[in-house]
Amino acid sequence: xxxxxxxxxxxxxxxxxxxxxxxxxxxxxxxxxxxxxxxxxxxxxxxxxxxxxxxxxxxxxxxxxxxxxxxxxxxxxxxxxxxxxxxxxxxxxxxxxxxxxxxxxxxxxxxxxxxxxxxxxxxxxxxxxxxxxxxxxxxxxxxxxxxxxxxxxxxxxxxxxxxxxxxxxxxxxxxxxxxxxxxxxxxxxxxxxxxxxxxxxxxxxxxxxxxxxxxxxxxxxxxxxxxxxxxxxxxxxxxxxxxxxxxxxxxxxxxxxxxxxxxxxxxxxxxxxxxxxxxx
Amino acid sequence: xxxxxxxxxxxxxxxxxxxxxxxxxxxxxxxxxxxxxxxxxxxxxxxxxxxxxxxxxxxxxxxxxxxxxxxxxxxxxxxxxxxxxxxxxxxxxxxxxxxxxxxxxxxxxxxxxxxxxxxxxxxxxxxxxxxxxxxxxxxxxxxxxxxxxxxxxxxxxxxxxxxxxxxxxxxxxxxxxxxxxxxxxxxxxxxxxxxxxxxxxxxxxxxxxxxxxxxxxxxxxxxxxxxxxxxxxxxxxxxxxxxxxxxxxxxxxxxxxxxxxxxxxxxxxxxxxxxxxxxxxxxxxxxxxxxxxxxxxxxxxxxxxxxxxxxxxxxxxxxxxxxxxxxxxxxxxxxxxxxxxxxxxxxxxxxxxxxxxxxxxxxxxxxxxxxxxxxxxxxxxxxxxxxxxxxxxxxxxxxxxxxxxxxxxxxxxxxxxxxxxxxxxxxxxxxxxxxxxxxxxxxxxxxxxxxxxxxxxxxxxxxxxxxxxxxxxxxxxxxxxxxxxxxxxxxxxxxxxxxxxxxxxxxxx
Numbered sequence: 001x002x003x004x005x006x007x008x009x010x011x012x013x014x015x016x017x018x019x020x021x022x023x024x025x026x027x028x029x030x031x032x033x034x035x036x037x038x039x040x041x042x043x044x045x046x047x048x049x050x051x052x053x054x055x056x057x058x059x060x061x062x063x064x065x066x067x068x069x070x071x072x073x074x075x076x077x078x079x080x081x082x083x084x085x086x087x088x089x090x091x092x093x094x095x096x097x098x099x100x101x102x103x104x105x106x107x108x109x110x111x112x113x114x115x116x117x118x119x120x121x122x123x124x125x126x127x128x129x130x131x132x133x134x135x136x137x138x139x140x141x142x143x144x145x146x147x148x149x150x151x152x153x154x155x156x157x158x159x160x161x162x163x164x165x166x167x168x169x170x171x172x173x174x175x176x177x178x179x180x181x182x183x184x185x186x187x188x189x190x191x192x193x194x195x196x197x198x199x200x201x202x203x204x205x206x207x208x209x210x211x212x213x214x215x216x217x218x219x220x221x222x223x224x225x226x227x228x229x230x231x232x233x234x235x236x237x238x239x240x241x242x243x244x245x246x247x248x249x250x251x252x253x254x255x256x257x258x259x260x261x262x263x264x265x266x267x268x269x270x271x272x273x274x275x276x277x278x279x280x
Numbered sequence: 281x282x283x284x285x286x287x288x289x290x291x292x293x294x295x296x297x298x299x300x301x302x303x304x305x306x307x308x309x310x311x312x313x314x315x316x317x318x319x320x321x322x323x324x325x326x327x328x329x330x331x332x333x334x335x336x337x338x339x340x341x342x343x344x345x346x347x348x349x350x351x352x353x354x355x356x357x358x359x360x361x362x363x364x365x366x367x368x369x370x371x372x373x374x375x376x377x378x379x380x381x382x383x384x385x386x387x388x389x390x391x392x393x394x395x396x397x398x399x400x401x402x403x404x405x406x407x408x409x410x411x412x413x414x415x416x417x418x419x420x421x422x423x424x425x426x427x428x429x430x431x432x433x434x435x436x437x438x439x440x441x442x443x444x445x446x447x448x449x450x451x452x453x454x455x456x457x458x459x460x461x462x463x464x465x466x467x468x469x470x471x472x473x474x475x476x477x478x479x480x481x482x483x484x485x486x487x488x489x490x491x492x493x494x495x496x497x498x499x500x501x502x503x504x505x506x507x508x509x510x511x512x513x514x515x516x517x518x519x520x521x522x523x524x525x526x527x528x529x530x531x532x533x534x535x536x537x538x539x540x541x542x543x544x545x546x547x548x549x550x551x552x553x554x555x556x557x558x559x560x561x562x563x564x565x566x567x568x569x570x571x572x573x574x575x576x577x578x579x580x581x582x583x584x585x586x587x588x589x590x591x592x593x594x595x596x597x598x599x600x601x602x603x604x605x606x607x608x609x610x611x612x613x614x615x616x617x618x619x620x621x622x623x624x625x626x627x628x629x630x631x632x633x634x635x636x637x638x639x640x641x642x643x644x645x646x647x648x649x650x651x652x653x654x655x656x657x658x659x660x661x662x663x664x665x666x667x668x669x670x671x672x673x674x675x676x677x678x679x680x681x682x683x684x685x686x687x688x689x690x691x692x693x694x695x696x697x698x699x700x701x702x703x704x705x706x707x708x709x710x711x712x713x714x715x716x717x718x719x720x721x722x723x724x725x726x727x728x729x730x731x732x733x734x735x736x737x738x739x740x741x742x743x744x745x746x747x748x749x750x751x752x753x754x755x756x757x758x759x760x761x762x763x764x765x766x767x768x769x770x771x772x773x774x775x776x777x778x779x780x781x782x783x784x785x786x787x788x789x
Contacts (some may be wrong), residue, residue, distance in 0.1 A: 040638075121308050134441050173512050219431055231427075236426075239394065240627070240630055241630050
């Protein structure tokens with residue numbers, strides 16, 4: 001008790017308790033998903049569900065992967081998410097550089113418009129967007145879906161990168177320009193490498209958003225062979241029956257890529273999120 | 281950077297180029313949409329063999345439930361083989377449904393059909409339609425839809441690119457008719473409706489309007505009461521004939537919180553409409569009168585008050601309904617019954633189909649019954665499924681030919697036989713087929729087709745009916761009654777006010 005009474009120790013214990021509670025709050029749904037994915041369908045609806053598994057089966061994974069063809073949905077999601085991520089970084093970097101470094105009329109308005117466009121809810125835009133895609137013959141096409149995703153990833157990436165680019169000392173850019181570098185070279189050889197943490201953040205953001213997106217993928221792509229993973233999960237609901245086991249198996253697999261990405265990019269994420277929060 | 285360094289390719293650049301090229305190729309391949317559709321995505325989640333029109337559904341492999349009564353699927357296994365093979369082969373197009381030569385393009389025709397919980401149901405339908413389209417040179421895409429795909433449909437309709445054909449049920453044909461999207465298919469239905477004793481009366485109410493047809497009917501989806509016969513047998517009890525007996529039996533059967541008696545859905549969801557209206561009919565009430573007007577105008581309506589009072593008593597006094605039922609979604613009663621947490625619930629046979637595959641012991645202990653009798657009698661509940669044609673179709677004749685062929689008794693009889701009880705037929709005389717006489721339980725089940733009512737009874741599922749059921753005004757009334765603990769009269773008054781406002785929006789229905 002004396003230890004507790006010492007300065008800060010009480011707060012430290014409280015902190016750990018709260019952290020434990022919040023961690024459990026975040027982890028238990030994932031644990032439940034994982035456990036359910038290994039339970040036989042007949043045990044999932046047991047009146048007395050158990051925290052620990054009482055039986056184990058891979059049947060749900062077999063159903064998801066073999067019967068429903070979930071790997072194809074994962075492939076489609078991977079193609080879309082990686083392409084959108086790369087395009088968002090490239091377009092976002094160029095746009096952010098132009099807005100943060102170049103002087104042209106309408107620059108501030110353009111910057112604000114980026115935020116406003118990001119705020120428009122997808123549920124309002126999906127029907128006009130679908131009509132446009134049909135007109136351009138880009139519905140039922142993964143390229144069309146990528147273009148749709150870029151409408152919300154590029155504004156965010158640009159906005160995020162504007163803040164970070166502003167923290168890069170202007171003197172470095174001036175020195176390069178004096179040495180004969182072009183603006184293009186400055187952007188890709190100096191600004192972008194120095195903004196690695198922000199790049200990682202926007203990459204993770206773009207990937208996660210594209211990977212998890214449901215509404216546009218549902219509406220713009222109607223062919224089953226072009227279906228993405230989140231829409232594929234939706235297909236485990238048939239009539240008033242939900243195939244919980246297979247759905248949880250598919251959800252477990254689907255949650256792995258973003259999880260791995262966060263784990264790998266963790267080092268840069270914290271730095272990236274706080275980037276631009278203080279003036280250089 | 282030295283000249284040498286600039287001219288040679290670094291490892292990093294090589295890797296970047298390699299990965300970029302590989303991904304670019306992958307992306308191009310994927311974006312082109314040329315990926316061969318594998319068989320897998322077209323399958324429903326449930327593990328099932330590929331469609332074989334003459335093969336019985338997986339569900340049929342089980343044995344009959346205890347008590348000597350087989351469920352539809354199980355009983356179907358005893359149906360004479362001759363019955364299933366007497367119909368002509370699928371794809372033999374009757375003359376009446378041949379596509380009109382040169383009238384409109386022969387496709388492509390696209391059909392959106394909800395995946396059924398018994399995958400064979402949609403797979404066999406696809407096989408028959410595909411076969412016919414192939415033999416008649418029609419380019420045909422049968423797309424199975426599952427989960428929430430209504431946003432997809434709304435967007436497609438607004439963009440003017442809906443599917444040519446779509447499976448409809450309940451209010452949907454009337455809804456799309458009201459939206460001026462459904463094409464008149466009276467010419468397809470005309471040669472069909474006089475065959476095999478004609479359609480059941482409620483079929484026209486769902487698919488027709490003022491003498492015209494806006495969908496071609498093909499299935500009666502019945503809602504039998506799924507009951508744990510094994511629990512009744514253990515206690516030496518019988519299925520109660522009336523509501524008073526039902527309450528007594530329920531209290532004897534249940535053992536809360538592990539087992540409640542009645543899986544009565546009371547949330548803001550579709551099943552609440554079904555469950556409440558089926559109970560209401562037994563007291564003589566109805567949602568709509570024969571002119572399609574609101575069927576209740578006074579908060580002291582005897583039948584409605586009795587139905588609401590009974591609901592309140594079962595929930596609050598008897599406590600025979602799970603407390604969580606007030607927040608159930610459409611899967612709530614399925615999950616409860618399948619989890620062994622309720623003794624009885626009303627539902628299409630999807631519950632039974634699941635049990636056969638996942639809990640055969642529970643399936644054996646299950647038996648189908650009608651709702652208990654009330655002062656006005658005993659009624660089955662049905663909804664009718666059909667195929668509608670969108671006006672925007674660019675190949676209407678080819679589309680009509682496909683659905684006309686499918687619904688023609690020449691094909692259809694075999695389809696219904698092969699479904700082994702999943703659906704009841706839309707043609708009256710098809711209930712005389714050997715399939716339905718092969719087991720005593722089918723008498724109970726087929727009774728639902730004969731004395732069945734659609735939810736919109738006693739009229740067509742009009743626009744205001746569709747509005748009321750999809751905005752869950754009945755669910756709201758249940759919330760007022762059971763969550764806000766209002767008296768039946770008070771909850772009913774609120775319901776009437778809301779319902780009248782909805783009906784007033786649609787003076788022409």
